[in-house]
Amino acid sequence: MSKRFTKKGQMEIFGLLIIITLIILGVIFALRFVVMKEPTNIQKSFVQEGIAQNMLDSILDTKPNDCYVSTFSDLLVDCADFYPLGAIYCDNLNSCEYSQREIDKILNNSLRNWSYDYEFILERGSTELLRVQNNNCTMERDAALQPFPGSIEIKFYVCS
Amino acid sequence: MAETIAILFVFFVLLAIGMVFFFNIKKVSIEQESEVLYNKKAVEIALKANYLPELGCRFDNIVRDNCLDTLRIKYAQEVMEDTDYYFDIFGFSKISVFQIYPEFEDLGNVYNKEQSGSKFLTRLPTLLYDPIQDEYTLGVINVETFY
Numbered sequence: 303m304s305k306r307f308t309k310k311g312q313m314e315i316f317g318l319l320i321i322i323t324l325i326i327l328g329v330i331f332a333l334r335f336v337v338m339k340e341p342t343n344i345q346k347s348f349v350q351e352g353i354a355q356n357m358l359d360s361i362l363d364t365k366p367n368d369c370y371v372s373t374f375s376d377l378l379v380d381c382a383d384f385y386p387l388g389a390i391y392c393d394n395l396n397s398c399e400y401s402q403r404e405i406d407k408i409l410n411n412s413l414r415n416w417s418y419d420y421e422f423i424l425e426r427g428s429t430e431l432l433r434v435q436n437n438n439c440t441m442e443r444d445a446a447l448q449p450f451p452g453s454i455e456i457k458f459y460v461c462s
Numbered sequence: 463m464a465e466t467i468a469i470l471f472v473f474f475v476l477l478a479i480g481m482v483f484f485f486n487i488k489k490v491s492i493e494q495e496s497e498v499l500y501n502k503k504a505v506e507i508a509l510k511a512n513y514l515p516e517l518g519c520r521f522d523n524i525v526r527d528n529c530l531d532t533l534r535i536k537y538a539q540e541v542m543e544d545t546d547y548y549f550d551i552f553g554f555s556k557i558s559v560f561q562i563y564p565e566f567e568d569l570g571n572v573y574n575k576e577q578s579g580s581k582f583l584t585r586l587p588t589l590l591y592d593p594i595q596d597e598y599t600l601g602v603i604n605v606e607t608f609y
Contacts, residue, residue: 314469321473325480332487348505349584356512357587359528364589364600367564373598408563408600416585 351444353418354460357409358446362456366404368393375450377401382426382454398432406434413460421459426452503553504582504607511557511605512586517572519591529589530601535559538572548573554608561590563600577608 362375369392371377380390381398388397395403405422413420414436421439424432443461450456511517512528517538519529542548554577561567569590583606590601 314465318469318472321476325476328480329483332483349508349586352586356528360587360589360600363529363598364563365597404563411562411566412587412602 350418350460350462353413354444354446354458357413357460358448358456358458361405361408362448364408366392366400369400374401374405375448378424378432378456379450379454382424382431382450383452385426385431402432402434409434409436417462419461421457423457423459425455425457500607500609501582503609504584504605507552507555507557507607508584508586508603508605510551511572512588512603519589526591529591529598530559530603532561532569532590532592533594535569535572535590539570539574542573543575549575556604556606556608558604558606559588559590559601560604561599561601562587569601576606580609582607582609 362378363373365372366374366377369377369390371380371390371392377390377392377397378401381388381396381401383389384397386396386398388399390397390400392400401424409420409422419437419439420435422432422434423430439459439461441461443459445460446458448456448458512530515525517530517534518525519531520526552573552575554575555573556571556576557573558571559569561569583604586603586605588601588603590599591597592599
């Protein structure tokens with residue numbers, strides 16, 4: 303008689319074990335796919351992409367302070383055409399030195415304050431002529447590119 | 463009999479724990495989804511604000527992309543707050559414009575309908591055009607979306 307009860311008890315414990323196993327699997331599944339899921343940050347990806355292009359476009363069309371040229375793109379093209387001396391002088395600096403100082407100031411007061419890393423590069427062919435940066439963008443980055451006649455290119459990378 | 467009751471008791475306790483856990487997980491998941499939705503809404507409002515034709519730079523009636531007219535910004539708030547038309551577009555949000563180069567300058571709010579609670583902040587660099595001086599400066603459009 304007692305043997306029969308023991309067997310029935312063992313069967314029920316076996317059933318409970320199955321239920322507990324299923325619950326544990328459910329918990330692991332839920333943790334894996336719901337709690338540990340990386341939140342989709344649409345805003346961050348959109349904003350970073352928008353920042354790179356908008357910032358480059360805006361810098362290139364902005365009028366440099368204390369300078370007779372009307373846009374930064376005039377200064378950067380002059381820097382590339384007459385590197386390293388430049389033909390345009392503003393505030394006692396040649397176009398390369400002045401662009402470097404002012405662009406650094408702009409990016410420092412904006413992207414750096416907003417905790418973004420960036421690289422602003424002026425190139426002619428494969429030669430790098432000017433670089434303004436806040437750390438290196440080695441991770442995922444958003445890029446904006448502006449070509450000018452004469453193999454001049456401005457590359458702007460933003461990452462966080 | 464007592465054994466069956468004990469087994470059933472344990473089973474229901476486990477079931478209750480499972481249900482509590484499931485509903486908590488579901489709650490977290492719904493909160494994450496609603497955050498994504500608010501995120502999308504914030505991005506949508508930021509884009510609308512940056513490309514609003516009423517504020518854009520116009521040359522011979524052609525609107526220039528990524529450019530805001532400082533004179534239009536100056537008078538925008540009083541016009542935009544008097545009508546419900548803009549509430550349908552921007553909802554509860556605050557849109558302000560700052561000049562960051564050559565000097566930092568607060569150009570004021572374009573639209574301001576705040577609400578208590580959480581908010582998303584979206585910043586977009588933009589070109590600012592001064593039609594009086596006929597000069598371009600660099601600015602930022604700040605869009606705070608409340609939810």
